[in-house]
Amino acid sequence: MAKMQQNFNSAGVGLFLSLFGGRQSLALPHIAVPDIRHVDWEGLRAAGFRGLVFDKDNTLSEPFALHVEPRLQSSLSRCMAAFEGRAVLYSNSAGLKQYDPDGKEAEQLEAALGIPVLRHTEKKPSGGSAELEAHFGCPASDLIMVGDRYLTDIAFGNRHGMLTVHVQPLTSKGEPLGVLLVGRL
Ligand SMILES: [Mg+2]
Numbered sequence: 001m002a003k004m005q006q007n008f009n010s011a012g013v014g015l016f017l018s019l020f021g022g023r024q025s026l027a028l029p030h031i032a033v034p035d036i037r038h039v040d041w042e043g044l045r046a047a048g049f050r051g052l053v054f055d056k057d058n059t060l061s062e063p064f065a066l067h068v069e070p071r072l073q074s075s076l077s078r079c080m081a082a083f084e085g086r087a088v089l090y091s092n093s094a095g096l097k098q099y100d101p102d103g104k105e106a107e108q109l110e111a112a113l114g115i116p117v118l119r120h121t122e123k124k125p126s127g128g129s130a131e132l133e134a135h136f137g138c139p140a141s142d143l144i145m146v147g148d149r150y151l152t153d154i155a156f157g158n159r160h161g162m163l164t165v166h167v168q169p170l171t172s173k174g175e176p177l178g179v180l181l182v183g184r185l
Contacts, residue, residue, distance in 0.1 A: 025158070026154075026159060028158070029157075030163050031163070031164070031165045031166070033165065034167065035071075035075075035167050035168060035170070036076060036079065036146065036167060037071075041078060041079035041082040041083070042078075044163070045083055049083075049143065049163060050083075050142040050143065051144070052143070053087070053132060053146065054089050054090065054115065054146050055091065055147030055148060056089050056091045056109070056113075057148075058149075058169035059148045059167055059169075060089075062170055063171070063173070068113055080115075088115065088118045088135060088136075089113070090132070092124055094106045095109075095120060096120060097119070103119060124152040125151065125152050125153075125155035126156075127156070128160075139161075140160040140161055140162050141161040141162065144164075144165060145163070145164050145165065147164075147167070148166070153166075
């Protein structure tokens with residue numbers, strides 16, 4: 001049941017409707033790649049970006065997996081080195097007050113992936129950038145949002161003026177039908 005609730009993202013659905021009211025550009029990433037191995041992280045750091053905000057599921061690991069996808073591990077290490085470790089996971093489950101009120105899941109993930117999980121109160125694409133700006137100590141426009149979903153990760157990043165990087169989902173296993181359909185659009 002919790003999983004079903006997690007799949008229903010009313011803010012996302014609302015945004016989806018508003019997209020067709022003329023805000024389609026919010027769902028367009030600045031950079032689109034097959035996965036994080038195809039991004040020049042050192043170049044982005046040199047261009048002045050100061051921190052990385054990662055979605056977890058299907059971006060760094062398979063949904064519900066507590067380890068980084070093995071084929072992405074060395075690229076993630078390089079990217080963490082380029083940004084001197086300034087990265088967080090911004091998940092719509094772990095660290096989200098509504099689903100993870102005592103931060104248990106967030107702690108588990110932090111231990112397993114070695115990346116801090118941002119505690120926050122609203123689901124992407126809703127929510128402000130205050131928690132992120134406080135964490136990184138810089139404006140959101142100096143941050144890079146990396147994720148596999150156009151209507152949550154990319155729309156969230158674009159709403160806050162971040163550089164947005166879209167990756168292809170690692171797997172379509174366990175994704176709700178609506179998400180699969182939007183991916184095709
Ligand atoms: Mg995802």
